[in-house]
Amino acid sequence: AxxxxxxxxxxxxxxxxxxxxxxxxxxxxxxxxFWYVQSPGQGLQLLLKYFSGDTxxxxxxxxxxxxxxxxxxxxxxKPSVHWSDAAEYFCAVGPASSASKIIFGSGTRLSIRP
Amino acid sequence: NAGVTQTPKxxxxxxxxxxxxxxxxxxxxxxxxxxxxxxGMGLRLIYYSASEGTTDKGEVPNGYNVSRLNKREFSxxxxxxxxxxxxxYFCASSDRGQETQYFGPGTRLLVL
Numbered sequence: 001a002x003x004x005x006x007x008x009x010x011x012x013x014x015x016x017x018x019x020x021x022x023x024x025x026x027x028x029x030x031x032x033x034f035w036y037v038q039s040p041g042q043g044l045q046l047l048l049k050y051f052s053g054d055t056x057x058x059x060x061x062x063x064x065x066x067x068x069x070x071x072x073x074x075x076x077x078k079p080s081v082h083w084s085d086a087a088e089y090f091c092a093v094g095p096a097s098s099a100s101k102i103i104f105g106s107g108t109r110l111s112i113r114p
Numbered sequence: 115n116a117g118v119t120q121t122p123k124x125x126x127x128x129x130x131x132x133x134x135x136x137x138x139x140x141x142x143x144x145x146x147x148x149x150x151x152x153x154g155m156g157l158r159l160i161y162y163s164a165s166e167g168t169t170d171k172g173e174v175p176n177g178y179n180v181s182r183l184n185k186r187e188f189s190x191x192x193x194x195x196x197x198x199x200x201x202x203y204f205c206a207s208s209d210r211g212q213e214t215q216y217f218g219p220g221t222r223l224l225v226l
Contacts, residue, residue: 009154032213043118043204043217044157090156099145099208099215100164100172104156 002027004093004105012111015083021076021108023091033074034092034102035065044090050074051096061085086112116140118218120205126224127195135190135221137205144210146188147172148180150201151220157204163188165210195225 005024013019025031032051036044048059055067065076074091088109094102118139127133139146144165149157149172159172163182177199179191188207192199202222206215 004156034213036217041219043206043219044215045217046214049214094213096213099206099213100147100159100162100170102213102215104158106154106156 002093002103004091004103006089006091006105006108008108009106010109010111012113013081014113016080019076019078019081019085019110021089021091021110023074023076023105025072025074025091025093027072027093029095031093032096033065033067034094035059035063035074035076036090036092036104037061038088038090038107040087047076047089081110081112083112083114086110118205118207118216120203120218120221122221123219124222124224126226127192128226129196131195132191132193133195133223134192135203135205135223136187137189137218138187139205139207139216140186141207141209141216142185143207143216144185145208146182147206147208147215148178148188148190149204149206150174150199151204152201160190160203192223195223197225199223200225 003026034049035047088107091105121136147162148160161180163169166185205218208215
């Protein structure tokens with residue numbers, strides 16, 4: 001069965017510290033992988049996506065993610081977080097050209113300690 | 115360019131009442147979607163419309179109906195609201211053959 005797991009419900013990091021949010025997936029075919037961010041009271045915004053090629057992908061707002069096929073993971077990283085990064089982050093997986101079949105993880109809420 | 119807009123932002127209903135959530139996009143996208151977001155469960159697809167004139171069920175369609183009024187607008191209707199439909203509802207759109215979705219700001223619905 002296809003699934004996406006975000007093991008951490010809530011993470012708190014200090015401003016300026018590095019960040020890694022975990023995402024593991026189970027998918028039959030080669031997956032298309034996404035990270036979305038949801039700021040308080042807002043809709044979801046795409047941070048980055050991976051389809052093929054270089055396994056390290058760069059996104060907006062200084063985020064990057066690394067696809068590791070052997071570990072079925074697509075972890076999101078940022079070297080130095082800012083207070084404005086406080087939000088909920090969703091990992092998603094799906095097939096090519098069919099957004100209706102994308103599966104979202106349950107989300108990780110990120111808090112920033114001043 | 116407003117992207118995806120949703121109305122209303124917030125609504126309180128009593129059990130059994132009906133209402134329609136409106137969604138519009140100005141990006142000329144072919145595909146539109148309705149999701150619900152519940153704590154600890156991520157987003158779940160209710161219905162989607164791959165193109166004008168077509169609609170299909172998603173993961174959790176029971177208790178909902180949709181209408182793709184034209185290419186811009188996709189509405190979600192609750193005929194007889196139930197407390198289990200208390201949730202945040204998101205509309206999204208994407209271009210044909212594209213996986214990236216653009217989301218509206220959401221409608222927070224409380225059913226008493």
